[in-house]
Amino acid sequence: MAQKNRYGFVIDVARCIDCRACLVACRVENEVSLPHTRIWVKDQGLRGTFPDLAREFVPYNCMHCEHPPCIEVCTSGATFKDPDNGLVLVDQEACIGCGLCVEACPYDARYLDPTRGVVDKCTGCVHRVERGEEPACVATCLGGARMFGDFNDPTSEVSQALARATQVRQLVTDEVDPDPNIYYLNGDVMQTGLLPRPPRYTTAETLWRGVAIPAVIAGITLSFLGQAVAFTKQLIEGEQEFEE
Incomplete structure (x- = not known):
């Protein structure tokens, strides 16, 4: 939005x-x-x-x-x-x-x-x-x-x-x-002391951005897929029991 x-x-x-x-x-x-x-x-x-x-x-x-x-x-x-x-x-x-x-x-x-x-x-x-x-x-x-x-x-x-x-x-x-x-x-602001520096990323932050976040997303995705598979299996088994 x-x-x-x-x-x-x-x-x-x-x-x-x-x-x-x-x-x-x-x-x-x-x-x-x-x-x-x-x-x-x-x-x-x-x-x-x-x-x-x-x-x-x-x-x-x-x-x-x-x-x-x-x-x-x-x-x-x-x-x-x-x-x-x-x-x-x-x-x-x-x-x-x-x-x-x-x-x-x-x-x-x-x-x-x-x-x-x-x-x-x-x-x-x-x-x-x-x-x-x-x-x-x-x-x-x-x-x-x-x-x-x-x-x-x-x-x-x-x-x-x-x-x-x-x-x-x-x-x-x-x-x-x-x-x-x-x-x-109206100012000469483009000076070294004022201009932005490149962001400093610590080792922990780099790991968080490059490893932890993708791992968390992957974990959530796998968990969701696992629950979806289990739910689908329960539906199929329930239908089979109903037919019997």
Whole structure:
């Protein structure tokens, strides 16, 4: 079933002043435990040539990718893409804290919370979005750098911002392109420190993907076939007894 909406962020790098209000708002709204954070801001240093110099800051968080590697490796099914809004979420009741998704995320945008033993990350403040409100980071952005909305809606703020923009970037490479739902305007964001890395797959994860999952599927299939054969045999024997 196709998802109804495609929610994500547009960030105007030229308007970010590194005030970190988004980090504080996110921590308070979502009760993020110290020393962790769901949002990071990378200081790109000075950009331009004298005298036209400017300091550049690039905020980032979970990219809520269209093709998220974290979902592929989740052994418990805790990480999923919401079919209504397209946000990548974690069911922390189902999360077993294996950490495989943390290694698989090419943006290092999720972490394992040792106090609770579960994975945590940006949720796009889905609880606020469902009430028709903006994510806390967007609502408190002093410079107006952050925007949030439905890319499938041409009248949304994010769609309008992309339509007006002269420079739009996604943090992708030729090798790694999960189609992230954060778009950047007016910034030199294509830097090594921001671009996605190839997903890291541990030995355990490789075994899970290559051996355990096929084995489980094969086991379920064989079990089903065995039950089907036994049921068919019972039907035949029952018919024979009835005829006698």
